[in-house]
Amino acid sequence: MRARAGEVVVFGLIVAGLLGILGGLVLTVGALGNPERVTLVVVAQLATVLIVLFTLLAIVVLTLVWLERKQLARMQSRVGPTRVGPFGLLQPVADAIKLLMKEDVAPATSSKLLFFVAPLLVFVPAFVVWLTIPFARDVVVRSLDMGLFFFIAVSVLSIVGLVLAGWSSGSKYAVLGGIRAAAQLISYEIPIIMTVLTVAMLADSMSFVVVVEAQRTVPFIVIQPLGFIVFFVAGLAEVGRTPFDVYSAESEIVGGPFVEYSGAHWAIFFLAEYVNTFVIGAVAALLFLGGWSWPFGDLPAAAGVALFLGKTYLVVMMIFWVRATYPRLRIDQLMSLGWKVLIPLSFAVVVATAVQLFYDWPRWTLPVMSLAVLAVPVVMQLRIGRRRALAEARRYAERAVVVEAQPRPQRPQESGA
Numbered sequence: 549m550r551a552r553a554g555e556v557v558v559f560g561l562i563v564a565g566l567l568g569i570l571g572g573l574v575l576t577v578g579a580l581g582n583p584e585r586v587t588l589v590v591v592a593q594l595a596t597v598l599i600v601l602f603t604l605l606a607i608v609v610l611t612l613v614w615l616e617r618k619q620l621a622r623m624q625s626r627v628g629p630t631r632v633g634p635f636g637l638l639q640p641v642a643d644a645i646k647l648l649m650k651e652d653v654a655p656a657t658s659s660k661l662l663f664f665v666a667p668l669l670v671f672v673p674a675f676v677v678w679l680t681i682p683f684a685r686d687v688v689v690r691s692l693d694m695g696l697f698f699f700i701a702v703s704v705l706s707i708v709g710l711v712l713a714g715w716s717s718g719s720k721y722a723v724l725g726g727i728r729a730a731a732q733l734i735s736y737e738i739p740i741i742m743t744v745l746t747v748a749m750l751a752d753s754m755s756f757v758v759v760v761e762a763q764r765t766v767p768f769i770v771i772q773p774l775g776f777i778v779f780f781v782a783g784l785a786e787v788g789r790t791p792f793d794v795y796s797a798e799s800e801i802v803g804g805p806f807v808e809y810s811g812a813h814w815a816i817f818f819l820a821e822y823v824n825t826f827v828i829g830a831v832a833a834l835l836f837l838g839g840w841s842w843p844f845g846d847l848p849a850a851a852g853v854a855l856f857l858g859k860t861y862l863v864v865m866m867i868f869w870v871r872a873t874y875p876r877l878r879i880d881q882l883m884s885l886g887w888k889v890l891i892p893l894s895f896a897v898v899v900a901t902a903v904q905l906f907y908d909w910p911r912w913t914l915p916v917m918s919l920a921v922l923a924v925p926v927v928m929q930l931r932i933g934r935r936r937a938l939a940e941a942r943r944y945a946e947r948a949v950v951v952e953a954q955p956r957p958q959r960p961q962e963s964g965a
Contacts, residue, residue: 597679597689601675601678601679601689602675605675605678605823605826606819608822608823608826609640609819609822609823609826610640610641610644611640612822612825612826612864613639613640613643613822614629614636614637614639614640615861615864615865615868616868616871617629617636617639618636619865619868619869619872620868620871620872623869623872624872644815647811647812647814647815647818648811648812648815650810650811650812651810651811652810652811652812652813653810653811654808655717655718655719655808657718657719658716658717658718658808659715659716659718662712662715662716663713663716663717663808664813665712666709666710666712666713666716666805667709667713667809667813667814667816667817667820668709668816669705669706669708669709669712670706670709670710670713670816670817670820671709671816671817671819671820671823672705673702673703673704673705673706673709674706674820674823674824674827675823676702677698677699677702677703677827678823678827680692680695680698680699680756681695681699681756681827681830681831681834682756682757682760682834682839682840683840683852683853683856683857684840684849684852684853684856685757685760685761685840685849685852686849687849687852687853688756688757691755691756691757692755693753693754693755694754694755695754695755695756695757696744696747696748696754696755696756696759697754699744699831700737700740700741700744703737703740703786703827704733704737706733706820706824707729707730707733707734710725710726710729710730710733710795710805711726711727711729711730711805712726713726713805713806713809713817714726714727714729714804714805717805717807717808717809718808719807719808721801721802721803721804721807722804722805722806722807722808724801724804725795725796725801725803725804725805725806725807726795726804726805728794728795728801728804728879729788729795729804729805731883732785732788732792732794732795732882732883732886733785733786735785735883735886735887735891736782736785736786736792736886736890737782737786738886738891738894739778739779739781739782739886739890739891739893739894740779740782740783740786742778742891742894742895742897742898743775743776743778743779743782743835743894743897744779744835745898746772746775746897746898746901747759747768747772747775747835747836749898749901749902749905750762750768750771750772750901750905756834756839759834759835759839760834760838760839760840760841761841763837763838763839763841764838764841764843765843766843766911767836767837767838768835768836768838769836769837770915771911771914771915772836772897772901772914772915772918773915773918773919773922774893774896774897774918774919774921774922775836775894775897775901775918776832776836777922778890778893778894778897779832779835779836780832780863780866781885781890782886782890782894783828783831783832784828784867784870785882785886786824786828787821787824787825787827787828788821789821789825789867789870789871790870790871790874790875790876791870791871791874791875791876791877792876792877792882793876794876794877794878794879794882797876799876825864825867826860826864828863828867829860829861829862829863829864829867830856830860832860832863833856833859833860833862833863834856837859837862837863838859839856839859840852840853840855840856842855889925893921893922893925896921897918897921900914900917900918900921901914903917904917
């Protein structure tokens with residue numbers, strides 16, 4: 549009875565949180581035309597916007613799945629999907645149909661109510677953040693003056709869904725995966741916050757539109773290259789892509805929080821992962837690559853959207869490239885990279901930007917300081933690696949001397965016939 553009462557309390561909190569999110573959407577996005585009151589017409593408009601946005605994101609996910617499989621195949625000297633549809637374009641559709649037709653089973657030891665709610669808690673934040681991401685200056689559902697803050701606040705909510713998915717599954721591997729997910733996402737959220745703060749300092753605003761307009765002549769990746777590197781690596785860890793997929797490692801914890809899921813509910817996790825990947829690519833394009841702007845004047849809305857999507861897909865292809873290149877990290881290596889490397893570098897990025905702005909130095913001094921800061925850990929790592937190599941060579945030489953000093957056993961002589 550206590551366990552069931554606890555489940556009811558947790559479920560009530562989840563429902564209250566979802567209602568709060570939906571209420572915020574109605575007040576934030578639903579005020580199309582700034583009405584004095586939220587009416588049924590506004591709610592209908594909001595529902596239409598959400599349906600259209602969900603459809604577009606579903607199409608984007610299908611293209612990302614096809615692009616990833618093709619890119620990985622080419623990098624591994626393979627062909628990739630070719631059978632279903634022209635050039636294998638319908639292979640993701642076939643995979644989606646296969647997942648939806650599979651049986652959706654809940655373990656007997658699971659907390660079924662929370663078990664089926666957890667996927668929604670992972671997908672809803674990934675979906676909601678798109679309501680404030682602009683595709684062009686005037687192509688956005690709702691432009692917020694605090695858009696960067698909204699992105700940071702919403703992106704943290706998926707941690708609750710992953711932890712709840714692991715706890716409600718009733719599997720020790722799922723619980724371990726949920727704990728890993730919480731530790732990983734909380735650790736790597738700090739570098740993302742610091743780099744976003746750096747961009748806000750450079751643009752003197754927390755609006756995505758103002759940030760893009762501030763990059764008309766020079767994108768921020770040129771001014772703050774170290775900030776882009778930190779944001780990109782932390783974004784990889786935030787979405788759980790290789791080599792940072794330790795909370796769902798099949799060879800260690802057989803899928804982590806997703807081990808007991810199947811069918812449509814597993815497909816929701818799959819959908820959320822690719823939507824989050826596209827979010828990281830889009831935000832990186834907005835913050836560091838100039839979004840829809842370029843240095844040769846203004847573009848029409850359609851051309852601006854195409855340019856922004858091209859930059860976004862470029863960042864996403866870099867994410868796929870990393871997956872094909874690097875193996876998975878161990879959990880201790882993952883946490884060490886976050887707390888010992890990325891977080892100090894992110895604070896150094898903020899300090900360097902603050903110094904440049906406070907003393908009003910030329911903009912070219914900021915990339916120089918960023919590269920100088922980046923050179924410090926690189927040189928330290930090279931020196932540490934050299935010391936380790938020398939120590940290993942010394943141990944090998946000492947071991948060889950000991951082996952040579954040991955008397956060799958004599959072979960017994962064969963007796964004559």
